[in-house]
Amino acid sequence: MSDELKRGLEGVLVAESELSHVDGEVGTLVYRGYDIEELARDASYEEVLYLLWYGSLPTREELESFATSLADERDVDEDVLATVRTLADAGERPMAALRTATSMLSAYDDGAEVEGREGTLEQGARITAKIPTVLAAFERARQGQPPIDPDPELSHAGNFLYMLTGVEPDEVSEETFDEALTLHADHGLNASTFTAMVIGSTMADVYSGVTGGIGALSGSLHGGANQDVMELLYEIHESDKDPVEWVKDAREAGRRVPGFGHRVYKVKDPRARILQERLRDLAAASGDDTWLQYTTAIEEYLTEEGLVEKGIAPNVDFYSGSVYDSMGIPMDLYTPIFAMSRVGGWVAHVAEYQADNRLIRPRARYTGPDSAEFVPIDER
Numbered sequence: 120m121s122d123e124l125k126r127g128l129e130g131v132l133v134a135e136s137e138l139s140h141v142d143g144e145v146g147t148l149v150y151r152g153y154d155i156e157e158l159a160r161d162a163s164y165e166e167v168l169y170l171l172w173y174g175s176l177p178t179r180e181e182l183e184s185f186a187t188s189l190a191d192e193r194d195v196d197e198d199v200l201a202t203v204r205t206l207a208d209a210g211e212r213p214m215a216a217l218r219t220a221t222s223m224l225s226a227y228d229d230g231a232e233v234e235g236r237e238g239t240l241e242q243g244a245r246i247t248a249k250i251p252t253v254l255a256a257f258e259r260a261r262q263g264q265p266p267i268d269p270d271p272e273l274s275h276a277g278n279f280l281y282m283l284t285g286v287e288p289d290e291v292s293e294e295t296f297d298e299a300l301t302l303h304a305d306h307g308l309n310a311s312t313f314t315a316m317v318i319g320s321t322m323a324d325v326y327s328g329v330t331g332g333i334g335a336l337s338g339s340l341h342g343g344a345n346q347d348v349m350e351l352l353y354e355i356h357e358s359d360k361d362p363v364e365w366v367k368d369a370r371e372a373g374r375r376v377p378g379f380g381h382r383v384y385k386v387k388d389p390r391a392r393i394l395q396e397r398l399r400d401l402a403a404a405s406g407d408d409t410w411l412q413y414t415t416a417i418e419e420y421l422t423e424e425g426l427v428e429k430g431i432a433p434n435v436d437f438y439s440g441s442v443y444d445s446m447g448i449p450m451d452l453y454t455p456i457f458a459m460s461r462v463g464g465w466v467a468h469v470a471e472y473q474a475d476n477r478l479i480r481p482r483a484r485y486t487g488p489d490s491a492e493f494v495p496i497d498e499r
């Protein structure tokens with residue numbers, strides 16, 4: 120047994136997976152061998168889910184049947200919607216509300232019809248289908264509005280935007296959002312996926328794994344950074360400072376730049392590259408390139424400063440927020456939207472891991488005292 124301490128489990132190999140591969144030196148990401156750029160451009164989120172869950176890209180017929188069965192699961196029980204309203208009234212943060220509501224969904228799931236991998240995928244599909252409904256209902260409740268019923272005729276991406284606003288999205292918004300969902304669907308053993316896997320490795324149900332995954336994703340070192348980036352951009356905007364000056368000051372004050380740095384990527388994240396392109400398209404279409412200017416200026420400055428050379432480059436969270444903001448989506452929904460996509464990866468990894476399961480249980484080096492004399496409470 121090796122006694123080498125690997126803080127943060129950096130580089131530790133704990134499983135084999137066919138699902139996705141991140142090449143951090145070159146800056147590529149593939150899902151089951153398919154390059155993320157191609158999938159983002161040419162495949163829908165539903166196709167990507169099918170690929171991750173069932174192992175191959177679907178035929179047209181398979182996709183139609185899969186997308187229909189997913190859309191049929193979008194309705195959420197009235198009790199869960201009532202809880203969502205209660206949470207909104209209490210001022211709960213959307214990511215925490217999503218965590219609570221996702222956990223509650225299990226009370227209204229009669230269980231999988233089959234056992235094992237297929238059962239995990241069956242329940243995982245229900246969770247994946249219902250998360251957008253929960254999230255949109257939460258946002259509507261915060262605005263004092265009733266929820267909008269899901270429309271089974273719309274795509275996963277299109278239906279979410281519709282439930283948020285009550286207006287069917289235009290083609291560009293739907294496609295851009297669908298692309299963002301594809302980009303966020305899976306990413307090796309990131310912290311939230313590992314969390315879901317650890318939970319799954321005890322043979323707990325997939326609701327527990329997904330609920331844990333949401334919790335892990337919410338933190339500022341992981342998915343929470345997309346909201347932090349947008350808050351930073353607004354802070355800069357409202358300060359009337361030049362973005363580069365602002366970042367200089369922040370760095371001098373010892374602040375990390377959210378949306379930069381990654382455990383695996385030592386070069387720019389390919390998803391950041393694609394999202395930056397989408398931001399460019401959205402800015403050209405709207406005539407407002409404020410966020411594009413700010414983010415590009417910050418990236419250029421940090422590149423000149425040698426940060427990128429040191430391997431601290433833009434990650435997916437650096438550009439996603441500006442894309443969502445350009446689509447009029449509130450800032451604190453960005454991380455829940457990440458979860459709405461990543462649930463596909465969590466479910467896929469739990470199903471894959473449980474098929475050849477071994478309890479995940481590492482160890483810590485004990486650094487406490489060897490022995491201590493117990494003193495009864497009244498004598499301390």
Ligand SMILES: CC(=O)SCCNC(=O)CCNC(=O)[C@H](O)C(C)(C)COP(=O)(O)OP(=O)(O)OC[C@H]1O[C@@H](n2cnc3c(N)ncnc32)[C@H](O)[C@@H]1OP(=O)(O)O
Pocket residue numbers: 127339340341342344374375376377378379380381382383431434435436
């Ligand atoms: C979807 C995702 O989860 S993508 C990641 C989203 N998170 C963020 O964007 C938050 C900002 N980034 C970070 O905090 C980090 O880069 C992490 C947590 C993502 C990865 O970090 P780790 O692999 O654990 O690296 P670690 O935290 O040890 O940092 C290594 C060095 O890079 C520096 N560094 C890392 N990220 C940044 C950053 N964003 N800004 C400035 N310096 C940074 C650290 O200060 C450290 O420098 P040092 O060795 O001189 O002390």
Ligand SMILES: O=C([O-])CC(=O)C(=O)O
Pocket residue numbers: 305306307308309310382383434435
């Ligand atoms: O892989 C990671 O550590 C974080 C990340 O980019 C993701 O989860 O998408």
